[in-house]
Amino acid sequence: MHAQKKKLVLIGNGMAGVRAVEHLLKLAPGKYDITIFGSEPHPNYNRILLSSVLAGGASMSDIVINDWDWYKENGIALHTGDPVTKIDTTSKTVESKKGLKLAYDELIIATGSNPFMLPLPGADKEGVIAFRDIQDCEKMIDASQKYKKAVVIGGGLLGLEAARGLLHLGMDVHVVHIHHYLMERQLDEAAAKMLQRELEAQGMKFLLQKNTASIKGKRRASGLVFSDGSEVDGDLVVMAVGIKPNVELARAAGIEVNRGIVVNDFLQTSEPGVYAVGECAEHRGIAYGLVAPLYEQGAVLAKHLAGAETDGYHGSVTSTKLKVSGVDVFSAGRFDETPQTRSLKMQDDMSGTYKKLVIQDGKLVGAVLFGDTSEGSELFSIIRKGESVEGREKELLLGFSPSQAGGGASKESRLLAMPDDEIICGCNGVSKGTIADAITSKGCNTVGAIKSCTKASASCGGCKPLVEGLLQIYSENAGEPVKEGICGCTTLSRDEIVAEIKRMELMNIYEVMNVLGWSNPEGCSKCRPSLNYYLGMLYPDQYVDEKESRITNERYHANIQKDGTFSVVPRIYGGVTSPEELKKIAEIAVKYEVPLVKFTGGQRLDLLGVKKEDLPKMWEDLDMPSGHAYGKTLRTVKTCVGNTFCRFGTQDSMGMGIKLEKAFERLNTPAKVKLAVSGCPRNCAEASIKDFGVIAIDGGWELHVGGNGGVHVRATDVIGVVKTEDEVMEWASAFLQLYREEAIWNERTAQWIERVGLDYVKQKLEKQEDRLALKERIEHTLSLTTDPWKQIVENKELRKNFEPLPATQPATL
Numbered sequence: 001m002h003a004q005k006k007k008l009v010l011i012g013n014g015m016a017g018v019r020a021v022e023h024l025l026k027l028a029p030g031k032y033d034i035t036i037f038g039s040e041p042h043p044n045y046n047r048i049l050l051s052s053v054l055a056g057g058a059s060m061s062d063i064v065i066n067d068w069d070w071y072k073e074n075g076i077a078l079h080t081g082d083p084v085t086k087i088d089t090t091s092k093t094v095e096s097k098k099g100l101k102l103a104y105d106e107l108i109i110a111t112g113s114n115p116f117m118l119p120l121p122g123a124d125k126e127g128v129i130a131f132r133d134i135q136d137c138e139k140m141i142d143a144s145q146k147y148k149k150a151v152v153i154g155g156g157l158l159g160l161e162a163a164r165g166l167l168h169l170g171m172d173v174h175v176v177h178i179h180h181y182l183m184e185r186q187l188d189e190a191a192a193k194m195l196q197r198e199l200e201a202q203g204m205k206f207l208l209q210k211n212t213a214s215i216k217g218k219r220r221a222s223g224l225v226f227s228d229g230s231e232v233d234g235d236l237v238v239m240a241v242g243i244k245p246n247v248e249l250a251r252a253a254g255i256e257v258n259r260g261i262v263v264n265d266f267l268q269t270s271e272p273g274v275y276a277v278g279e280c281a282e283h284r285g286i287a288y289g290l291v292a293p294l295y296e297q298g299a300v301l302a303k304h305l306a307g308a309e310t311d312g313y314h315g316s317v318t319s320t321k322l323k324v325s326g327v328d329v330f331s332a333g334r335f336d337e338t339p340q341t342r343s344l345k346m347q348d349d350m351s352g353t354y355k356k357l358v359i360q361d362g363k364l365v366g367a368v369l370f371g372d373t374s375e376g377s378e379l380f381s382i383i384r385k386g387e388s389v390e391g392r393e394k395e396l397l398l399g400f401s402p403s404q405a406g407g408g409a410s411k412e413s414r415l416l417a418m419p420d421d422e423i424i425c426g427c428n429g430v431s432k433g434t435i436a437d438a439i440t441s442k443g444c445n446t447v448g449a450i451k452s453c454t455k456a457s458a459s460c461g462g463c464k465p466l467v468e469g470l471l472q473i474y475s476e477n478a479g480e481p482v483k484e485g486i487c488g489c490t491t492l493s494r495d496e497i498v499a500e501i502k503r504m505e506l507m508n509i510y511e512v513m514n515v516l517g518w519s520n521p522e523g524c525s526k527c528r529p530s531l532n533y534y535l536g537m538l539y540p541d542q543y544v545d546e547k548e549s550r551i552t553n554e555r556y557h558a559n560i561q562k563d564g565t566f567s568v569v570p571r572i573y574g575g576v577t578s579p580e581e582l583k584k585i586a587e588i589a590v591k592y593e594v595p596l597v598k599f600t601g602g603q604r605l606d607l608l609g610v611k612k613e614d615l616p617k618m619w620e621d622l623d624m625p626s627g628h629a630y631g632k633t634l635r636t637v638k639t640c641v642g643n644t645f646c647r648f649g650t651q652d653s654m655g656m657g658i659k660l661e662k663a664f665e666r667l668n669t670p671a672k673v674k675l676a677v678s679g680c681p682r683n684c685a686e687a688s689i690k691d692f693g694v695i696a697i698d699g700g701w702e703l704h705v706g707g708n709g710g711v712h713v714r715a716t717d718v719i720g721v722v723k724t725e726d727e728v729m730e731w732a733s734a735f736l737q738l739y740r741e742e743a744i745w746n747e748r749t750a751q752w753i754e755r756v757g758l759d760y761v762k763q764k765l766e767k768q769e770d771r772l773a774l775k776e777r778i779e780h781t782l783s784l785t786t787d788p789w790k791q792i793v794e795n796k797e798l799r800k801n802f803e804p805l806p807a808t809q810p811a812t813l
Ligand SMILES: Cc1cc2nc3c(=O)[nH]c(=O)nc-3n(C[C@H](O)[C@H](O)[C@H](O)COP(=O)(O)OP(=O)(O)OC[C@H]3O[C@@H](n4cnc5c(N)ncnc54)[C@H](O)[C@@H]3O)c2cc1C
Pocket: 011, 012, 013, 014, 015, 016, 017, 037, 038, 039, 040, 047, 048, 049, 050, 051, 082, 083, 084, 085, 110, 111, 112, 113, 131, 132, 133, 158, 161, 246, 249, 277, 278, 279, 280, 288, 289, 290, 291, 292, 294, 321, 323, 427, 459, 460
């Protein structure tokens, strides 16, 4: 005779509750007769991925976690579309809307949250919705087929993901936010402003510091009215202003409720035999709104119910990653600054990256990353472990070297030291042990295979670097580099992609992503600009540059500054100017009230603080070519005075520099390129830290390549010595074209040479016939280029992009 099974009832067929049941089935199979009630008419699905469904990255069927068969196979009685309406803790029964009455021995409440709906006049109109479940998602897709304009209230994670989805569905989208910058719960102002600029460039419009007073329209919403009297139109209004734990059922049953249902470290509520888990639960004063902590709770609850040993749940540090393609934002722990904290920040407006670390008592307590979030999971792991980073703070800020994570133990030894049950993928609750098992026993030897097998990295992608690290350690090919795609959207390398583009004659970005099986059909901020570059490089005659895939500075042909203004740098060949030219520049600086005029390190004049709408007029007045100070292209050729005036000079360095600059200006390159020419080995133009440097020697020129200043200083390698200026031009052309054809997008010449080796580059340039063939190709490409400033000045349509935004919108771009 079997002992009578205990009856376990779960209210809420969502992420946290079902996760606890999954654990329980593994820990104590057969211990309970399990019944699950769900309000929604679906099996358990991954709510996180609703954003991807809306943005076209996943289908409804992709997001099911446990299908109908799973419940049957595990003997679970499932009642979907039938919410529980009453709990009676005295008779230990629950009642459902359809009239079922069921007894329980143990009861789990996992009712999640309800979206907070602003109680505005007009909030009951048609077209006013939240974004919480499949039904909301379907309503948005429907609305996008009938209406054009959407307004999202709330510039937090959910609001921005909803807005991105609606943009993808072809709607014109305004995001209304109450605060003066976006995602203020996860980001500081600097990161938020960078985020806003990127989203604006994707087409999102923002109304900041706006307090909605009412929703206008007759039966259906037609827009919002704000407390300052201004208005915005919209046939669809999505409220994404936060959530509130769904506690009414528990409250009515007399269970202790604060903001959430109060639970102890074992997820027990005030009533014996009744537990709460997930967003509806409040543990030590916190009701979490992210999946990772809820899964941790679920694991503890399962152990407790299985009678297994557990220390209980002690609370979680959380991290978030915005799931918007083309934008990388990560935030973990505390990002606010207090008298007790110190913060280290690094901002690079050129590459659009930002990193902030918050330190307290020698420990990392928070991190914000924008533009490059690859270190997110490592930083998060350091925060969670609470280990000391004293003395290594700057190293952490500058970034992990491949062997050193967190400036202490190597990434490999850190991963090895992790216990098997440590969670690597918070979104899907996948532990290190599960991933290691998938690699060693199930033959998963790529990140994609691990994703399909375990779901690790299938949601926000934040854990991908750790998954890759485990793959390095446990795969049979351990020691060999993991085959890594150019970004999370593909496992293909740069060389594979370029080869496939050539082989299949793929002609545009979407074709490449589609044919080569991108996991994210929209691509991301890494692959889109890369593909745009590779296609332009391969097909200079046919390919039409895709402006949306360029970084902000390249789209506006000017460098965006931290206050949202731009800088203008006209081209001054070789850094050689004249009194007339200087006078003209000065007059224009006065006319447009340029607040700062500065000489750059590359010997150019930088006019800083220019308003976006003034850019075309200034370019027109200047009537000078663009200095391309903003792009992945030839920036400057720095020169010394050379033998024209200097008594040491042996050659005409200014003349040579001007010739080089005139030849290669406007050239698209994988990363920025800087040249210099010095008139003698004293090398006043610093040619030995440039991508291509030319140093005069007696009777000729020494040619240098692969130098770099900045963070990773690298001195050049000498690639040859030549006699004539024509030979300098031949070698410069051949070297630059080889770099164009073979480097990875965003890879400087220094990194490229380190990667492929100097001998390889020398060998490719050794024969004159090869150099001439490369020269011919670069000259053909150069013959097709035009000056971008002139193009905009002469084209009314293009000029419109620089017009100020309407008065209700902040003029940030
Ligand atoms: C669009 C979107 C994107 C998100 N993205 C992320 C992300 O990237 N990362 C992240 O960590 N988090 C994300 N979240 C939050 C995450 O989805 C939630 O934290 C998580 O789903 C909460 O799990 P839960 O089980 O507590 O609640 P839910 O998943 O909401 O499950 C609760 C279930 O209980 C049901 N229910 C309620 N009352 C009753 C009742 N009386 N009877 C029966 N059933 C009932 C509800 O209908 C619901 O199905 C996102 C949320 C949304 C909406």
